[in-house]
Amino acid sequence: MTTTKPDAPAFPLGIRRLPDAEHVACKACGTPCGPASPRETFTVTARADPRGMRDIDGKATFGVCPACAALDASAARTLDAHPGIRRMIGSASIARHRVLTAFYALAVLGVEPSETHTADGLLSLIDRLSVLGVVAAWHRQFAPIWHDGVSGDSAAAEPWLHVGLDIRADIRREYGAHLADRMPPRPIACPTGGCAWCGIGAVTAKRTAAPWTPTTLHGARGHLCPTCARYRDDGEPMGAALLDTADPDRAIRRRSPLAPDVRDLRGWAQTPGTRPNAEPWGHVDLDGLRALLVSADW
Structure with missing residues (x-):
């Protein structure tokens, strides 16, 4: 017979406890990051619970794992190769964020981003996947709204394992449409x-x-x-x-x-x-x- 400590939270399938207080979850894929990893802090403006939403003034700190840091570097290189798209979006930081979050969506599917893109192909990728990549990121459960039922000492058991089936289905559909857009017109x-x-x-x-x-x-x-x-x-x-x-x-x-x-x-x-x-x-x-x-x- 096994017993569970009363104060031990029951994590959903695919979610684990952080190893210790020195670790934080990766802001994107959710896996544990050790004390040597870069940190990024987000502002928490509200907290949701069964009774509704209440305003708070809080912070949530996450790490950046090597794999997600590599995606960020790849997004920067991709944008450097397409200055016209950066000018079209109007802000270098926003443009880089949109490319990066599109790459997050690819990572959910286990797809490595290409090192080269046509301008039309990159625009299609951004338009179809960047918003879904934002939704898929681990930190979106905590900031700007701390969702009900999520714990600050939790992490994803495997990269992107926290992403729900509905979001995965949306990413798969939009990625399929992106691939179809790259085919010759008919x-x-x-x-x-x-x-x-x-x-x-x-x-x-x-x-x-x-x-x-x-x-x-x-x-x-x-x-x-x-x-x-x-x-x-x-x-x-x-x-x-x-x-x-x-x-x-x-x-x-x-x-x-x-x-x-x-x-x-x-x-x-x-x-x-x-x-x-x-x-x-x-x-x-x-x-x-x-x-x-x-x-x-x-």
Whole structure:
């Protein structure tokens, strides 16, 4: 028969007690860090318990294990190789933090960050994984809000073992989408045959993209391609999209102060039985319209 001391807390599966008072948990992966490891202190502004939330003015100190320190160094090198992304984010410290937390999310899955990234690939990694990496870090249980049921003398039994199944599933899903984004774009067919305005049957987009926007044209349900959707979202009529496609330079060289009358224009969705267009506005006499625009005889 075994007995348990009344003051010994029962830790959840995957959580252990720190070896002694000289050890602290790693701020990221949660494993114990000895007295020689760097320390970082976070401000605790509130504490949660079964009765609710109460404000406190506290501190929580954590370490940085060698593995997580290596991730930080890798994040710094990665950002140095992409100064444009640093400028885009606007702050060197925030940019480094976002890269680092994206690398945390990779570490949860046991994935080593690549030493080289394309700019698009790094942006995709940041956009998809940095927030999840923040949530996965050990210190988020303690600061800025000390969660109910967590103990300051605890640590992860193995790196990242404290991360819940729901967060792991989110990271796995977003990492899969990130990998798909790195594949070459592919044609994505319109769900309703063709763009309701220009009639194009497919557009090239990333594999995770949803480029088609639902719409209704004179009672007919359909979808808009990205180009036509931008015109609609900007408040432009269907005729503007047609005219700019037919002659993008018309605003530079036209001699008439008025636009041609295209009020009778019919979108592809208004032409039942017509096959989707291989090129935008294939169901319209573009050659005749271009000749009219060039001559400015309207």
